[in-house]
Amino acid sequence: MISLNRFAGSVSALLKGLGVTLNYIVHPKRVVTREYPENRETLTFPERFRGQVVMPHDENNDHNCTACTLCEKACPNGSISILTTKNIASKRVLGQFVYRLSSCTLCNLCIEACPFDAIRMGHGFEMAGYTREELDLILNKKEGR
């Protein structure tokens, strides 16, 4: 026998669930669907939207990457290759940050691995190209620091 107390609890839980869904249906504002090609101009992204990986640059066109290759090791798909070079002080610096968008799953692991906040998930998402080579990107704008 189920106790009356438990029965009342279950019924109130069911009603609560119904209330949640009813709340959704009577508030059209809560619809999260975006009708993409039409709203292309006004599209906004949530902060944590994960588009393709980007490397932020400051006003001097500098980036934070130290070529530590942690991101390269973290990437499960081998989408990142850090090509290093030496600067005039013979210090090892970033030559090219090669990012192969074609094999990236936008998993965020490289961003988590980076100790210097040098890369982050951008909001770019229209990634189609005619050749695979178009999707091999160099993220840094200039060599070294």
Added chain:
Amino acid sequence: MTPLSITHPLGDWIRQQLPSPFAAIANGLIAVIAIAMLVVVTAIFLVWLERKVCARFQARLGPTRVGPFGLLQPVADAIKLLMKENIRPRTVDQLAYFLAPLLPITGSFLVLIVIPFDHNLQVLDPDAGIVYVTAVSGMGILGVLIGGWGSNNKYSLLGSMRAGAQLFSYELSMVLCMLLIVMASGTASLRNIVLSQQGTILDWWIFKLPVAGLVAFLLFIVSSTAELNRGPLDLSEAEQELTGGFHTEYTGISFSMFFLAEFVNMFAAAGLGATLFLGGFLAPQIGWHPVDQLLAFIPGFIWFAAKAYFLIFLYMWTRWTFPRLRIDHLLSLEWKFLLPASLANLLLAATLVLFKWVIP
């Protein structure tokens, strides 16, 4: 007040034009075609409605691309289903396999025949309408069982056996709820049940029998949800566990027959619920004359549709809110809770009717 009707003049006109046996056949044909049209239109509309309502419950938009508000989406789906190859697996039992999809839709078609849509809009009104409804709605179960057996597939068989167990069990409390209304109204003809609820809203059986009516209504909703094989009680499909249950092996048009029947069945069950508990085609009268007259001016079939669609909304609301039950929970819900509850409720209602403790 003589109710507005277009069907009478049409029937009379045909009777004038044709000699008697042909007139009866012609009238019958018209009725059958009308119901068939209703089946198709309802099924297509309900598919759209289900997708829209489900989407809005989940904070989505649902179909928006094909036609205005996505209204033509089910039409496109239907065309797709019709164009698909109707695959017949080699080991199926041919007769059973192809017979099964026809049965559920036939069952719901036959139920729709006795539903009173308006004062004069009912194909047939047998005296034992309720008995007829319970008899022919069993056809859907038969279709599911035969389909699952004939498919010769373990998932289909498991799904159909579950469906059989579930549908037979829930049929009991559903029939008990109907029995309660038959007892209260003193008739088993659906039309007379509606007419027994004339008066204000409080004369509908859901309110007229204090407590018992409301409880019976809730029990009816739960058991008919199970009867309709809809979530949260859609154990026979349970696509996550059974890859679709009894219709695993079906494709193309055979599958769409099952699919169609599901939606028409929902409409039939909602219509039945509206007829039994919500006063069917009667306008809701609140007892204040000017408003009542205005409400009575709206034709009955619109009231019927409004009530039926209200119930359909309830079905959809519960389906898209609650998670699916497990099969043993489902059966113990019926046998340990719903059945005793509906028996007790029947007893309560009998007492109320006996001592005339109904809301006047």
